Amino acid sequence: MQTFALLGAGFIGRVHAENLAAQPNVDFARVFDVDASRAAEIADRYDAAATDDVDAVFTDPAIDAVLIASSTNTHADLLKRAAAAGKAVFCEKPIDLSLEVARDAAAAARAAGIPVMMDFNRRYDAAYAAVHDAVQSGEVGQVELVSMTTRGPSLPPIAYLEVSGGQMRDQTVHFFDLLRWITGLEPVEVYVAGAALADPAVAEVGDVDTSVAVLRLVNGALVQIDSQRRIGYGYDERIEVNGSVRMVEAARHRTGFVNHYGPGELRTNGLDAGWFERIRGTYRKSLDAFVDALERSAPMPAPLDDGLRAQVIAEAATQSLRTHQPVAIPEGL
Amino acid sequence: MQTFALLGAGFIGRVHAENLAAQPNVDFARVFDVDASRAAEIADRYDAAATDDVDAVFTDPAIDAVLIASSTNTHADLLKRAAAAGKAVFCEKPIDLSLEVARDAAAAARAAGIPVMMDFNRRYDAAYAAVHDAVQSGEVGQVELVSMTTRGPSLPPIAYLEVSGGQMRDQTVHFFDLLRWITGLEPVEVYVAGAALADPAVAEVGDVDTSVAVLRLVNGALVQIDSQRRIGYGYDERIEVNGSVRMVEAARHRTGFVNHYGPGELRTNGLDAGWFERIRGTYRKSLDAFVDALERSAPMPAPLDDGLRAQVIAEAATQSLRTHQPVAIPEGL
Amino acid sequence: MQTFALLGAGFIGRVHAENLAAQPNVDFARVFDVDASRAAEIADRYDAAATDDVDAVFTDPAIDAVLIASSTNTHADLLKRAAAAGKAVFCEKPIDLSLEVARDAAAAARAAGIPVMMDFNRRYDAAYAAVHDAVQSGEVGQVELVSMTTRGPSLPPIAYLEVSGGQMRDQTVHFFDLLRWITGLEPVEVYVAGAALADPAVAEVGDVDTSVAVLRLVNGALVQIDSQRRIGYGYDERIEVNGSVRMVEAARHRTGFVNHYGPGELRTNGLDAGWFERIRGTYRKSLDAFVDALERSAPMPAPLDDGLRAQVIAEAATQSLRTHQPVAIPEGL
Amino acid sequence: MQTFALLGAGFIGRVHAENLAAQPNVDFARVFDVDASRAAEIADRYDAAATDDVDAVFTDPAIDAVLIASSTNTHADLLKRAAAAGKAVFCEKPIDLSLEVARDAAAAARAAGIPVMMDFNRRYDAAYAAVHDAVQSGEVGQVELVSMTTRGPSLPPIAYLEVSGGQMRDQTVHFFDLLRWITGLEPVEVYVAGAALADPAVAEVGDVDTSVAVLRLVNGALVQIDSQRRIGYGYDERIEVNGSVRMVEAARHRTGFVNHYGPGELRTNGLDAGWFERIRGTYRKSLDAFVDALERSAPMPAPLDDGLRAQVIAEAATQSLRTHQPVAIPEGL
Incomplete structure (x- = not known):
């Protein structure tokens, strides 16, 4: 069983929330969004805890993995935080619009050795x-x-x-x-x-x-x-x-x-x-593949480097x- | 909002249970099956109450509607009990393999004036x-x-x-x-x-x-x-x-x-x-049509007589x- | 090489005429129709001889095969004449609308031992x-x-x-x-x-x-x-x-x-x-099969009895x- | 009625020959090929006259139009001869592999005012x-x-x-x-x-x-x-x-x-x-369009300049x- 926090509660965040809730090997524990009410709406629906403080997510030792579904310009920073906190990451594309910024975040993830999968759901x-x-x-x-x-x-x-x-x-x-x-x-x-x-x-x-x-x-x-x-x-x-x-x-x-x-x-x-x-x-199947790889400590199916x-x-x-x-x-x- | 009891927890009962739980205008309250463990399994999953005593369902004033998904030879009897108890019915086909028995049950439902929809889901x-x-x-x-x-x-x-x-x-x-x-x-x-x-x-x-x-x-x-x-x-x-x-x-x-x-x-x-x-x-859409008709007190989309x-x-x-x-x-x- | 007479110069007769003229192993020699002008029109086009006297066809020793494409009520009679004259027959359907008449003509063909193929072109x-x-x-x-x-x-x-x-x-x-x-x-x-x-x-x-x-x-x-x-x-x-x-x-x-x-x-x-x-x-392919069977003295692909x-x-x-x-x-x- | 000479009796020449023979407004009179036997084979089949002397074609006043189906490196020259002789031309592609040579031949045709259609049959x-x-x-x-x-x-x-x-x-x-x-x-x-x-x-x-x-x-x-x-x-x-x-x-x-x-x-x-x-x-339809335009003295459907x-x-x-x-x-x- 993997305990997840969802980062981002917009349109695609809601899609991921439904899948996290239905995934048998996922405990969908937390939802973060800069807009507290959006986070709360999803959290209420799926019995998770809402927050607008992302630190609360990364410092929670119960969280195994984060699903980055926030706006594109926040992906790289969240990826680096996850690397620092040792959380596994399921990341929406792209890492960052700037290739330099993306490379920098990827290097951090690589150095930390966290499992990262890009959501190349197609x-x-x-x-x-x-x-x-x-x-x-x-x-x-x-x-x-x-x-x-x-x-x-x-x-x-x-x-x-x-x-x-x-x-x-x-x-x-x-x-x-x-x-x-x-x-x-x-x-x-x-x-x-x-x-x-x-x-x-x-x-x-x-x-x-x-x-x-x-x-x-x-x-x-x-x-x-x-x-x-x-x-x-x-x-x-x-x-x-x-x-x-x-x-x-x-x-x-x-x-x-x-x-x-x-x-x-x-x-x-x-x-x-x-x-x-x-x-x-395809979103559900992509998530399933990530969870399955985590459970089996297997290599990531669509690794970060493919995103790069x-x-x-x-x-x-x-x-x-x-x-x-x-x-x-x-x-x- | 319509409060439902599911009657029958076999293969098709499980399909209906998933739909009842996801239907926004349904409160999925009870599950009955002659096999108590089968009822309990569904009830646990969807936060409903399980029973192997069908009377407990029909005497519960909170129940608005029953979904008959039990074995065919019990449909007619359950339909008559629902008529007697004044519950709305969403009924799997057929009413009964005996046309005589089916006619008899239909007459009871008609006399009681309960809303009945056949699950002609195709x-x-x-x-x-x-x-x-x-x-x-x-x-x-x-x-x-x-x-x-x-x-x-x-x-x-x-x-x-x-x-x-x-x-x-x-x-x-x-x-x-x-x-x-x-x-x-x-x-x-x-x-x-x-x-x-x-x-x-x-x-x-x-x-x-x-x-x-x-x-x-x-x-x-x-x-x-x-x-x-x-x-x-x-x-x-x-x-x-x-x-x-x-x-x-x-x-x-x-x-x-x-x-x-x-x-x-x-x-x-x-x-x-x-x-x-x-x-x-089609099962979900058929159920939606039933709930919608109940909510609007509208005529049943696939009335009992169509089943007959x-x-x-x-x-x-x-x-x-x-x-x-x-x-x-x-x-x- | 098979020398053919076409019997019937209506719509389907014209279709057969074009195929007879193009078939490399056919010498398209004669066209009969009760309407002399219709026969002449086809004959002119393909360098054949026209006639409105069917006896002239059956008594011509050069003719190997007749293609019966006249009106339905003449098929059986023409088939019997062909049997009497010993000509091979490629016959449009049906033999006759009366099963009795058809049987009678088929018996004559069978007795004479002529090769007959029904044009089951489909x-x-x-x-x-x-x-x-x-x-x-x-x-x-x-x-x-x-x-x-x-x-x-x-x-x-x-x-x-x-x-x-x-x-x-x-x-x-x-x-x-x-x-x-x-x-x-x-x-x-x-x-x-x-x-x-x-x-x-x-x-x-x-x-x-x-x-x-x-x-x-x-x-x-x-x-x-x-x-x-x-x-x-x-x-x-x-x-x-x-x-x-x-x-x-x-x-x-x-x-x-x-x-x-x-x-x-x-x-x-x-x-x-x-x-x-x-x-x-399919008309041309059907004709080809008939000609090929004649050339090889092989059994007819769609024999008369199949028509019956x-x-x-x-x-x-x-x-x-x-x-x-x-x-x-x-x-x- | 247009009297045609076919220039070239190879594979595509044979395709054109069949179409020329079947076209109701064409008199298929002559076939030229540098290989006299190839020309004769087609000529025999369609009752045309064979020649391996192309001048005999261009000097024949009975010829209205030539169909150029010879090898590519002869197209431009034949087009210029046709221009000189005042014959209409139906021309296989391309005019010439050299754009300069093609332009030169096209200029000659344009100057002579002969009708030319490229066989853009697609x-x-x-x-x-x-x-x-x-x-x-x-x-x-x-x-x-x-x-x-x-x-x-x-x-x-x-x-x-x-x-x-x-x-x-x-x-x-x-x-x-x-x-x-x-x-x-x-x-x-x-x-x-x-x-x-x-x-x-x-x-x-x-x-x-x-x-x-x-x-x-x-x-x-x-x-x-x-x-x-x-x-x-x-x-x-x-x-x-x-x-x-x-x-x-x-x-x-x-x-x-x-x-x-x-x-x-x-x-x-x-x-x-x-x-x-x-x-x-498409070859027959393309030819039909050329013949139709000739008969009506209408502009060419796929004019020479489109080829250029x-x-x-x-x-x-x-x-x-x-x-x-x-x-x-x-x-x-």
């Missing part, structure tokens, strides 16, 4: 896991071309985009991680073309809402990732891995199987409305977007 | 609801041909079949209800051909495991329902309604969207493993199976 | 052939339930229905043949429910436009065949064979792969407009429709 | 035409992201690759044309990453077999085109156009609708075996592949 999507397994089993042969799509239904608020770090660091980064995980291959170069098509305000804050990234993997294979912030037909993400002998794909996720037939036409279910509908089931590595790639991609040139991705962290 | 399946809505909206025009399929992955134990009432009363009956609900039309005649193909023991207990039922609706339309107990490719149920101008279908429910491409071949996800995987989500009517059709179907002749379905209850 | 549809092969290979295990659908886009003229022999003999009969061919099993009993829903005039000429046939095969398996003359969503035919271990189907045939995605909705290609679009490719047997089943189905009772299908021809 | 694929129509109708809104895939089943002979001009000029060029035609927008910049993964010999002749091209259109939209010479799962080409309000796609073209269901798995038809199976139907423009883009793409830099695409021809 790895727990049944379809992506099936693609991973097929590629790793050798079913497709040598990987030659990977195609990834990530498209959301609406532009986030411009105020959010301004502090998001840009499309590569905020949206495409999830697929940089999936790419490494599925293929087991490191990307060595990236070129990104981007455009602000949904709203001129996106360009004014120095970002893009539509982009195509082309990467080259260490084995010579090519990768294309298209990212869009606002599309008109729902939420669309998919992955296709074509190898030297076969191809496997996690195709678009339709919401049902109701078919309306008319003259010359079939009308059927479209896609999920948004990212949460598409991947909500995805950020290194996003950094090079952002540079390509700015310089309009292909950029070599440095090795290591 | 009506709350998103796909079937979409077919219902399309047909009721007039999208398909006049209904002309309805095709229904219900196929399970494995033969139930022969001991179960022996007391099940036979395939029409036990399996096909759900689709007799869906047929009436989706089309809003009464069937007037039925012919059933059946066979015991999966195991000779099925025939020995006087039952069939494979059947095709043909019904004629009051407007002249035709219906075909195929029912199989044991198929080799998972769990398959679907409904197709073809009208004078268009067609709508709830197609097979595949479990995912992972595609493996090889030379001349695409391999992809198959069907659900069993009925529970296919319709588990489905049994009347199943009775005629069983007779056709035995006599090898088309059988007229009597009007009314 | 056997040459790639999808149905794949289902046949899967079933015959044992892939599905023992056949347990066969589902067939045959639905056309519009009601034929009432004048045609009046002389068509009724829906069983005219439409469903093709699937009686496919059923025997795919499963290799004889049906032993049939029950048919029918209705005239598209037009009251259908009932006035003693026919139905919508029907469900239930058959029992000699191994105990069940079969359901739904037939509709007029549906609103194009042309729909499909076959599904469920066995003791797996299932195989020839699903609906959509016309393309263009997808239009909008909010919550996918709009895509519907079905073929009519039967000709669906199966046009399908009619025997259609006869019993028609009787069931009239008597409203299940009817035993006699063995043999 | 424009006549029903799926691509539907995508074109949807985009041009405004259905998708403003074009924002176009995704195109072109993947063949096997590496062409290295000897062919050596003279092919490289993957951009030989394979991807068809999609440069489709891109312009479907969107009605000019590309202004291109970046291409390529790799030789199928065979090291591809790199030795200075070519790639796998590539991703990223283009920017004049309205700011982005385009990704992946091209592969050798994949393991058949022939795969598709196009997707995502606009500001909806998305439309010509999806993978599967070869049938036969489904095999087993436990947890559905096995179904894969893709076409090769490019010819996928687009064979696709080559201009391929030239820039080839330069990007070599320089490893994004390259601006010059305006005009």
Whole structure:
């Protein structure tokens, strides 16, 4: 049994709270939020103790693990505190928008030897896991071309985009991680073309809402990732891995199987409305994997360094977007 | 807020218990089972009180509603007790395998004026609801041909079949209800051909495991329902309604969207493993509809008489199976 | 090389003419039609000789084979003339609407020992052939339930229905043949429910436009065949064979792969407009099989007796429709 | 009626010959090939006159139009001869591998005022035409992201690759044309990453077999085109156009609708075996459009300048592949 504190009681914090409460090997003991009333609301619901004093969490010897679900700019600091306090960490992405700050926090965690897992929950999507397994089993042969799509239904608020770090660091980064995980291959170069098509305000804050990234993997294979912030037909993400002998794909996720037939036409279910509908089931599975690894003192399934590595790639991609040139991705962290 | 007692703590009772505990307008107060330890297990989990004395439930003035999820042969008796005690009832199918006994219990409930809803949960399946809505909206025009399929992955134990009432009363009956609900039309005649193909023991207990039922609706339309107990490719149920101008279908429910491409071949996800995987989500929605109707003192969405009517059709179907002749379905209850 | 005469220059005759002209092992020499101008039109196009005198065809020693594509009521007579003249025959269905007349003509052909192939061209549809092969290979295990659908886009003229022999003999009969061919099993009993829903005039000429046939095969398996003359969503035919271990189907045939995605909705290609679009490719393959068998002096792929047997089943189905009772299908021809 | 000479009697010449013979408004009079026996074989089959002297074609006043289907390095010369002789031209792609030579021949044709149509036959694929129509109708809104895939089943002979001009000029060029035609927008910049993964010999002749091209259109939209010479799962080409309000796609073209269901798995038809199976139907439609335009003295549907423009883009793409830099695409021809 692992005793948990949840750090952050916003939207994604509530998702994690429900999962912590239902996880059989978790004692969901504490909830922290800078907004005391938000913390209290969750704590009441799940019989946990609320606090707006994060020190109370880290000094509590009963706490085994913290789940960092607070705003992005607090992740690195909380990670360092957890390192100092010797608590295990389940951490929402990213570690920090600044690669330097992220590296510094990661070094602290590494030095302290605490178990840290990044919540790369898409790895727990049944379809992506099936693609991973097929590629790793050798079913497709040598990987030659990977195609990834990530498209959301609406532009986030411009105020959010301004502090998001840009499309590569905020949206495409999830697929940089999936790419490494599925293929087991490191990307060595990236070129990104981007455009602000949904709203001129996106360009004014120095970002893009539509982009195509082309990467080259260490084995010579090519990768294309298209990212869009606002599309008109729902939420669309998919992955296709074509190898030297076969191809496997996690195709678009339709919401049902109701078919309306008319003259010359079939009308059927479209896609999920948004990212949460598409991947909500993965949060619980990701948490389960963390708890299971803690219980078995096993290596972390999505270790902190994977989070750092995805950020290194996003950094090079952002540079390509700015310089309009292909950029070599440095090795290591 | 409605205070509930759960009657029956077996497999389906546990499903209902989880839903009762999570329903915001339900106070889940009591659990009854003839096996005290089974009752206690659920009660402990959800902070309810356990009992193996059903009178304790019916004499408790705090209880507003009972959820009958005990073994089939106890439904009618519990329904009559609820009528006598003035409790609302959410009742698993069927009322009783004997149409006479079912009619008697229904009469008592009717006389007492208690709200009773049959748990015809498939009506709350998103796909079937979409077919219902399309047909009721007039999208398909006049209904002309309805095709229904219900196929399970494995033969139930022969001991179960022996007391099940036979395939029409036990399996096909759900689709007799869906047929009436989706089309809003009464069937007037039925012919059933059946066979015991999966195991000779099925025939020995006087039952069939494979059947095709043909019904004629009051407007002249035709219906075909195929029912199989044991198929080799998972769990398959679907409904197709073809009208004078268009067609709508709830197609097979595949479990995912992972595609493996090889030379001349695409391999992809198959069907659900069993009925529970296919319709588990509908139990909660069905319960929600009951609670909502209670809260609003509104008419019951799937009233007791619909349960009785489905049994009347199943009775005629069983007779056709035995006599090898088309059988007229009597009007009314 | 086989020298052919085409008998009948109507719509289906023109289809056969194009195939005869393109078949490398056929010398397309003569065209007969009672309407000399229709015969001449085809003859001119393909450098054949036209005639409205059928004797000129049968007395021509150069003719090896005749293709009977004239109106149904002439088939039996032409077949007998071919038997007398010793010509091979490729014969459109049916032999005759009267089973007695058909038997008589078949007896003559049999006595003369001429090669006769029925144009059961659906056997040459790639999808149905794949289902046949899967079933015959044992892939599905023992056949347990066969589902067939045959639905056309519009009601034929009432004048045609009046002389068509009724829906069983005219439409469903093709699937009686496919059923025997795919499963290799004889049906032993049939029950048919029918209705005239598209037009009251259908009932006035003693026919139905919508029907469900239930058959029992000699191994105990069940079969359901739904037939509709007029549906609103194009042309729909499909076959599904469920066995003791797996299932195989020839699903609906959509016309393309263009997808239009909008909010919550996918709009895509519907079905073929009519039967000709669906199966046009099969006529040539059927002819090829006949020519190939002639060239190799091999047994006929779809022998005359298969035509007779399908009619025997259609006869019993028609009787069931009239008597409203299940009817035993006699063995043999 | 247009009198045609076919120039070139190889594989694609035979395809054109069959279509010329079947086209009702074409008199298929002459066949030229440097190999007299190849010309004679086609001429015999379709009652045309064979020659290995191309002057005999151009000096024949009866010839209205020539169909250039000879080897690529002869196209430009034949086009100039046709210009000099005043014959209409239906021309296989490309005009010439050298953009300079192509420009020169195009100038001659332009000066002579002869009607010239490039055989951009993919424009006549029903799926691509539907995508074109949807985009041009405004259905998708403003074009924002176009995704195109072109993947063949096997590496062409290295000897062919050596003279092919490289993957951009030989394979991807068809999609440069489709891109312009479907969107009605000019590309202004291109970046291409390529790799030789199928065979090291591809790199030795200075070519790639796998590539991703990223283009920017004049309205700011982005385009990704992946091209592969050798994949393991058949022939795969598709196009997707995502606009500001909806998305439309010509999806993978599967070869049938036969489904095999087993436990947890559905096995179904894969893709076409090769490019010819996928687009064979388009050659006739493309020819029909040319003949129709000639008959009506209407503008050419795919004029010579479109062929030149696709080559201009391929030239820039080839330069990007070599320089490893994004390259601006010059305006005009």
